[in-house]
Amino acid sequence: MKLKVLVAGVIAAAFLTTAAVAGAVPNPPEPDPTGSGWDDVNDLIVGSGSDTTYAFMQGFERIYNQANGCDTNNSTGSATVGQCLTGSAQGQTDARGNWDHDYAVSKYPTGSGAGVKELQDGKVDYARSSSAPAGAGGGQSDVNFWAYGKDGIVVVTFGNRTTGNLTTAQLASIWNCSVTDWGTLTTGTPNGQTIQPWGMNAASGTKRTFQGFLGLADVNAGACVKKLDNGIFPFENDVKQLNTDPGFQANNAIWWMSYAEFKAFAYKRQDAKVWQVNGVDASNASVSNGSYPFTRFIWHVTKKVDATADAATENVLGASGGKGGAVRELTEFLCKGTGSHSNNLFSGLTNYQELSAIYTATGFVRLPVADRTNGICKFQAGVA
Known part of the structure; x- marks a missing residue:
């Protein structure tokens, strides 16, 4: 084992010398005696x-x-x-x-x-996690x-679907399949446009976090929730797999994804467009201060x-x-x-x-x- 304290004195002296030459405030050594x-x-x-x-x-x-x-x-x-x-x-x-x-x-x-x-x-x-600790x-x-x-979780639609605002209750009703028509949700939208909610891979932290926000035990459980043509739920954050699926209806589909991934990777988001949630836009500021309703922490996990x-x-x-x-x-x-x-x-x-x-x-x-x-x-x- 190498003790950090053994090098601390030498480090401090080196910092003081550097500061004297450069006129800078020295950084302290790591305090681990x-x-x-x-x-x-x-x-x-x-x-x-x-x-x-x-x-x-x-x-x-x-x-x-x-x-x-x-x-x-x-x-x-x-x-x-x-x-x-x-x-x-x-x-x-x-x-x-x-x-x-x-x-x-x-x-x-x-x-x-x-x-x-x-x-x-x-x-x-070590592990990467986009969902919070599981709790008791x-x-x-x-x-x-x-x-x-x-990070935020954003709700997205595709094709010619005009975005607007959806409440947490409305989103829950989409994924529990109690609301199935876009005309029920958005003013001026004619009936007969069947909502196509998509699910997400079961191990996903983005799935686990989103269903927690909606108050659902399993966001994939509804009979109306779509899988890919190969019988599995799509992997999170990558719209490309939806766009190439034979059952994907771009103008009626709805999904969710990481706001960070949406912003950073155009190739993954494709033509996805973001909705407000409870009247709040996702932004760096609203995610940072927690005013965006679907805000989460991202985690490094260790033994x-x-x-x-x-x-x-x-x-x-x-x-x-x-x-x-x-x-x-x-x-x-x-x-x-x-x-x-x-x-x-x-x-x-x-x-x-x-x-x-x-x-x-x-x-x-x-x-x-x-x-x-x-x-x-x-x-x-x-x-x-």
């Missing part, structure tokens, strides 16, 4: 789960993998090539990046629920949830033994080495504020600035200060 997840060995860690957060996490992992760390043994043929130099050979003093040069990678999406289950079963090292009875006492951003909160700080406690330690440090990197990041080795920007660009590129909103409990994240422990 009890140790870290570093062990001077590169570990490969793998994440799985949400489609909605897949692109963000790929961008985040790239920045983490690029982050500065220890000086490495680069001797060809050495048994420890690529690992951290130790003792007096180690010249690096900045412990704010990815010290071990661990490398993180995300598997192709399977859905939030499937990813969390893979984590619990030991098949992956959900069987999640072994995992922790770290919200790092916000409790690997990463857990250190009271109300940005510091992360947990495993002291191996893959668990690597997950601990990955989580702390995700949740720490701007003053605790070093510069990206490729751009010269701070890694916090690099991550800000990824939020923008993938459509998500950073957590506002009021929602944060640990650094820039909101921490929530899973329960049995």
Whole structure:
């Protein structure tokens, strides 16, 4: 185990020297006198789960993998090539990046629920989730949830259907099949236009969150809810699969998707158009302040033994080495504020600035200060 406190004094001195030269206010070292997840060995860690957060996490992992760390043994043929130099050979003093040069990678999406289950079963090292912790009875006492951003869920239609406003009650009546005609819902629309609500893959966090907003146990359960021609429900956020399905009626269909994905990826949204919900438009501002009715957090999920909160700080406690330690440090990197990041080795920007660009590129909103409990994240422990 490498103690962060051992390098803290050297780091502080280096910061003071830099500040004196550049006239800048120094960033403090990470306040972890009890140790870290570093062990001077590169570990490969793998994440799985949400489609909605897949692109963000790929961008985040790239920045983490690029982050500065220890000086490495680069001797060809050495048994420890690529690992951290130790003792007096180690010249690096900045412990704010990815010290071990661990490398993180995300598997192709399977859905939030499937990813969390893979984590619990030991098949992956961390998970992506676009739905909140399950709560009592959900069987999640072994995992922790770290919200790092916000998203909305938007209701969309296609073709020549004119958008307007739908209430939560109206949306519930569409997906429970008690209202089946567009003429019943929108003023000036003639009767005889049968609403075609589409379902979503069962493991999707976007499905689970949407049905919670509507007060339905299963948004796929209604007899009127459509599957694809192959007999399965469509994967979330990708309109292309609807457009190519023989049963898709563009002018009558209605679906829902991530607002972040809608904004960021035109190829996935195709010709989808967004409706108001309860008279409120989805926007970055309405998602950030929660005034948009269908607002949610997006989550990074870890095993409790690997990463857990250190009271109300940005510091992360947990495993002291191996893959668990690597997950601990990955989580702390995700949740720490701007003053605790070093510069990206490729751009010269701070890694916090690099991550800000990824939020923008993938459509998500950073957590506002009021929602944060640990650094820039909101921490929530899973329960049995």
